[in-house]
Amino acid sequence: MMHKRYTTSQVKQIINASGDIFADNSINILLTDSRRISNPSGAIFFALSGRRNGHEFVAEAYNAGVRDFVLKQQPEGYFPEANLLIVEDVLLALQKLAAYHREQFDLLVIGVTGSNGKTIVKEWLYQLLSADKNIVRNPKSYNSQIGVPLSVWQMNEKNDLGIFEAGVSTVGEMDRLESIIKPQIGVLTHIGSAHDEGFGDRDEKIIEKLKLFKNCRLLVYNYEQMLGYKEEIQPPERFIWSRNFNQADLYVFSEAVIEKNYYLRAMYKGDEIECLIPFKDEASVENAIVCWATMLALGYSAADADDRIERLTPVSMRLELKNGINDCSVIDDSYNSDVQSLEIALNFLSQQNQHQKNTLILSDIYQSGLQEDVLYKQVADLVKAKKVNKFIGIGAALEAHSNLFEVAEKSFYPDTAAFLNEMHAHPFRNQTILLKGSRSFEFEKISRLLVQKAHETVMEINLNALLHNLNFYRSKLNPGVKVMAMVKAFSYGSGTYELANVLQYNKVDYLAVAYADEGVALRQAGITVPLVVLNTEVSAFDKLTEFKLEPVIYSFGLFDEFIKHAQDNNIFNYPVHIKIDTGMHRLGFEDFEIETLCDLLEENPYVRIQSVFSHLVASDTEEHDLFTLKQINAFEKAFTQIEEVLGYKVIKHICNTSGIIRWPAAQYDMVRLGIGLYGIDACIPPAENLLQPIATLKTSISQIKKVLAGDTVGYNRNGSLAKDGRIATVRIGYADGYLRAFGNGVGTMLIKGQLVRTVGNISMDMCMIDVSEVEVKEGDEVIVFSNKHPIEELARQIGTIPYEILTNVSQRVKRVYFYE
Template sequence: MIKRTLEQVANMSNAELSKPELRLENVHGVSIDTRSIQKGQLFIPLPGPNSDGHQFVRQAYEKGAAAAFWKRDMPNPPEDIPLLIVEDPLQAMQDLAQSYRHQTGVKVVGVTGSNGKTSTKDMIAQILSGTYSVQKTIGNFNSQQGLPLTLLALEEETEIIVLEMGMSAKGQIEKLSNIANPDIAVITNIGESHLQDLGSREGIAEAKFEIIKGLNPDGLFIYDGDEPLLQALVNQQNFLFETLSFGKSDTCNLYPVSIQLKGSGTEFVVQAFPTTTMYLPVLGLHNVKNALAAIAVARFLGISVESIKEQLRHLNLTSMRMETHEGLNGSLIINDAYNASPTSMKAAIELVHSLDQYSNKVLVVGDMLELGPKEEDFHKEIGHYIADKHIQHVLTFGPLARNIADGIKDKNQTIEVKEFIDKQELKMAASSLLDGNTVLLIKASRGMKLEELLEGLTS
């Protein structure tokens, strides 16, 4: 974590010390939450939905904080507490993080995309950790607040940090890219998340493409070559940095020539290494694509194919992303309940469809959120997609997911479809379908909390 004197922190964050006589006092880390603040940390008061962090500055100091930011136009600054006076605490934290990033000399890998960015981040960090000292974004600390906090938690001896970059509006990825100044930038794909804010997939692609704004001219830009919107944006540019595409198509720089599901994992061969079979301990073509992006990062950083293969075998993804569990009566439960969009929903359904060793395939699907005015149409489209697959049972949860049920009934009367608004009733119905021939998928947006079904469905 950052360890600097108050004078150094002031210079790095464009702040003014309220007590210059304390300029040589040290700060060890930062915090935005008095509930978890540690002795010696810098407290950063940020506005929240119900309160402003400035009202907790004294509490932070009494709990051991070394100092705190204070917004210049905020009245009544406490005179007995060391303060760093700034125009805006969030901007000051971002400036501090950017300065610290450059002082450490760490290499930065930035990852964004509509789907798969967390899994791709985990894969990149796993592969690189066999050769380098690596840190990565923890949880979903990928926002205007989260990314600077991740950088400020960086240990100075760390060689590479893998940063996830999230957004909900145009300009946000550009801001994060300029803070992090990545040496390698990755766009996993373009889906439909944030259509409510960005209006179209073209708008989403342009917003994700902002990741190149802070990219090192000597760096590498890695993108989904199966996505025409990204390819069109790449074709319009004249980059100083290298570019590399990955995907299913043989027009990409990296693509798989074979993919086989093996138990609860996936074997695949990349055209660039035709004699090497890679193994992922997770299921799905979309995870193979994520692995290709991670492999591209690793090869740019000089990591051998054998080391990549070995590290992928030991992959441990962030929870609720294609987690496999032993279900009741010998069934297989796939928990992919962390989030959902039409793109990721189709990928998960395709996976279940392809698991030929199971004769009874059950989908438990809930609402996909933040899809804008066409949200009902997107859900019905998922129903039409399911109708063409080898699926026996579909259980929907939530008001929007009813449109999935309607879409299935439009095109396929043989799939048994049931709709639920009570989670306990849903769990009872799902458990009654489980046996040794059954695979059951749990998939919905994070707000639906469908992972709560696992207790009662797993052994």
């Protein structure tokens, strides 16, 4: 069954747009991102205005073949074959079209919301109900004002059940989502502190979320959470579950851990029933109870619900980017497979530029609701559109449809075991490999063979958080201000091309590195965005010009040497950046040197000045604000002189991360975003700080020992316990970047949600922590820093700055990058 199609004239009428129609096209694809065009035929582009104005990308979408556009105003440029539909609010138009599409189908729809667990509950309900229902649902966690309409747009006539989650961040958003989803059954998951910042208080947030259910006939919810909100609960039928209230529809009165499972007993309709949950953590248990209650409310028998819940599998909502064997990069998405999440994964694959070749290893896709011929034609079209170089299909259905795949190099296997037996025939080397499989195919066996082995200390980098932070600062910029992202020093210890690819894909204007070698590595990894080298060395001039790196010129000696290099190599108008010293006294031309510099720049054919910049010494500190003003004034005087001599405008920039927030008038043409990109900015008040730390450093326990009071621990016998207890040895030491200063109780780590202190000196490869008060076992995870145990706290413990903590993490610590 193909997606329902609409004509351009129908869409125009539905969204109440103005504008002439050049050709009445057939539309079945909604686009909101010009970078993700896989099939321009049948697509309509919505130029959304957010942190980036979608109107800036109309030309890009038009050149890719899109001919239908929804806009707020006429775009700049010439688009002779385009249908330009003009509306007052482009986002509202997208939502109106999705709401109209929803009205065309008469099927049962479950709406899910809450603070935590929405995506897990939605995915588990999909697992539980897909045996006898053809289900349409949000891909991944597409639950926003944009994600919900894109999700509902997937509905087709084969579906007999919809499960859609809705997330809101402030008042007034849920009414729009309710009008698109139109659920008849409501499911409320855990209400916690997530997204509190967008609301006046917790009550306001709960009332907003309950608006999703205003037209439902039935609501499933936890009794304790909704005490005090009876008036706000509008559905006439209610299915209540509780672990305390014995009059609830589902009263869970007994809970016990049995090996790796959680055993529940409950009262339901006067009978005692049971449920075995294949998880033990509290969040999973609560989410499973929500699913249990929902199944019972839908009329499933207690025995059927128990049988299905016992077979629940974990939900992985993130793609993991890891270093692979033979200089490969591996994108691991081994646990779920459907067309929508495949497209998301392929988009992420297309962002990777570090290798010229890519490979997709894909399993059969289950429960799509489509006929196999239609399904695998869609898959083959996606693979072709995303320019996959090598395709490996695993599963009987893919093997049967191998003729659909137009890939230069392709092979097919009936199952994972058959592929593993023949894996030696595939020389994986210097390429990006995407693993995308349904859980039953056990692609983790392939992943173990492809991913580089490393010791169990890992730094996880959240690429979504990086993008969130970038967009947070973009929202603080004056119109037209560019962004230079700092990726020097291995991106503050966080990675090289892995982060640069994300920043380039999200259209930062410049990247900055410290030395030419860093820039060369990024160019060799496929980074094409302008790259500035902050610490230019004469010995690296050849590399600069060979790899099109733009040097910072900060002294007359360096200027003379570069001009000589340009003359010797017949180079003209090479882009360079001029640094002015306005008070840092580190690098740069001082005020008394500007006149001489101008003489050298006047009518100089060998260089073209791209930017003039300086560096604020204390932009984050109020007590030095007068000095900051003095720096800004000196900078303005310098760039005014330089521009007068040049006869053309240059990019001016002086604001670093803290300057962006505290000195908006000094944003000029560009800002340099550094540590804030990684989630740290001391100048933002805690109540207003929406930054997300991007890094989590974790290790594990290798051994646990009982230690008597007074027994010494570690080198030089410096450590001991005041009373009998237990110590755990963990796999991190100063060679990994956990400094010796953290030893002897100074440093803390997080284990099982509890902070524990170090004992004794930090060794090169390991250290000891006091776990006397925590129930732990060998192999348990230990958090060195994370959003719950922030880097700022570690910096405070040893009297340093967060930069040092982050950049100190050794290169031997494996980085894993994930994208949700």
